[in-house]
Amino acid sequence: MATTPTSRTSAETKARIVLVAQDVFSTKGYSHAGLREIAAKAEVAASLVIKYFGTKAKLFEEALVAAIQPAQHFQQDRTKLGEAIVAAVLDPQSRMQSPAMIALALGDAESREIVERIVREQIVDPMASWLGSEDARVRAINILAMTMGFSIFHRNMDQSLSESERWNSGQCFARSLQDLVDRA
Template sequence: MSGPTEPKRLTRQRDAERTRAAILTAARTLFSTRGYAHTGVREVAELAGVNSALVGRYFGSKLGLFRATLEVLDITPMFQLERHRFGVAMVAAFFDSPDAPGPLAMMLLSAADPEAHAASVEFLQKKVLTPLARWLGPPDGEGRAAKLSILWNGFLTSWKLLPLPALTGARLASTRRWLEAQTQAIVDEGEA
């Protein structure tokens, strides 16, 4: 039977998907600018334009919502690219969305809350470091993944979170080329 209830179900499903997406977008914005400890469920709901009860309905808790925002961490699509272009492609990903609320900011600002901080460390390991180390392979894939994380986190922190005045204009373009080369050099350590 596909009568009048079918369109209603589809409409409700689309509304639920839109509501969930709005909540996630609002949460990413607040977690990446104010931090986990200084962001409340009501504030997320208000920014998303929804009732705060929906946050609990979709995500269970504030920590569940935080974990869901971290799900954007997925480096694996980068592994489909040609290995010799990884540095250029990875750095391009940083520059393609310079104003988007970032997972790095969310993770760094989560340090004030032990549960959120633990979730950040877990997700960084599970979604970035472990798959990256596996892709890099021997020798010392784990060590090289750690080097890349240090390099990228240092750059992103100095560019966006604790901005260095020198990272603008021509200097930023020069730094981008340097970051591409350093990233690629760490990737290529396994090729020698």
């Protein structure tokens, strides 16, 4: 069935709103982000944001789910997970907003509930299933916690690191992650 120009425009507009929301939520946090600000940055009317998402909470949820892409890592060779995560974090071209969105949302009860549920459903449970051992859930939680810290540091605070230090940090982190994956 062919898509009409209107529905294509609607899908593109909705996708643009989600991208802008990811930027705003990952820099300002949930409690300081506003639907009007997101609408203005997406160059749409605030009423359109409400039409598509209903509430800020629903927009945040959709933006967070879209920002989390762990399934691609669980389709790969198990021996390469550490390297794959480090490459994604250190690639300046990759949109890596979920760690900041998660961290900045924890101070608000509504967004914290969303984060806890989405992280469990989209990251921890699939990763634990992929790891497949008795302690898989604990290992998945540790991989997530370590990746959050590594991501936040390297995406926001590593300006003083040389390329060599950055590379060595990535190698050390990749080995640590891989150790958690390989512990079966």
